[in-house]
Amino acid sequence: xxxxxxxxxxxxxxxxxxxxxxxxxxxxxxxxxxxxxxxxxxxxxxxxxxxxxxxxxxxxxxxxxxxxxxxxxxxxxxxxxxxxxxxxxxxxxxx
Numbered sequence: 001x002x003x004x005x006x007x008x009x010x011x012x013x014x015x016x017x018x019x020x021x022x023x024x025x026x027x028x029x030x031x032x033x034x035x036x037x038x039x040x041x042x043x044x045x046x047x048x049x050x051x052x053x054x055x056x057x058x059x060x061x062x063x064x065x066x067x068x069x070x071x072x073x074x075x076x077x078x079x080x081x082x083x084x085x086x087x088x089x090x091x092x093x094x095x
Contacts, residue, residue: 045074
């Protein structure tokens, strides 16, 4: 720590591209960036109902929901980039 840790503040896709293959390609690009740069963990805070989307990307809830002063109620989530058993590349991301 902190060399192998990253924090994602926003993962945004323009509305007209949501639900398209671009979402999955973007997620794949970021994942490969983390692997290429030796990142082991990525943290993000998300609002409901986006937690289901991030779970599909491999994130897991690791703490209880809390109130963020700018974003309201958020769910802290963690992606273990090296946990290949948990990450299933054949699963489909639904947006």
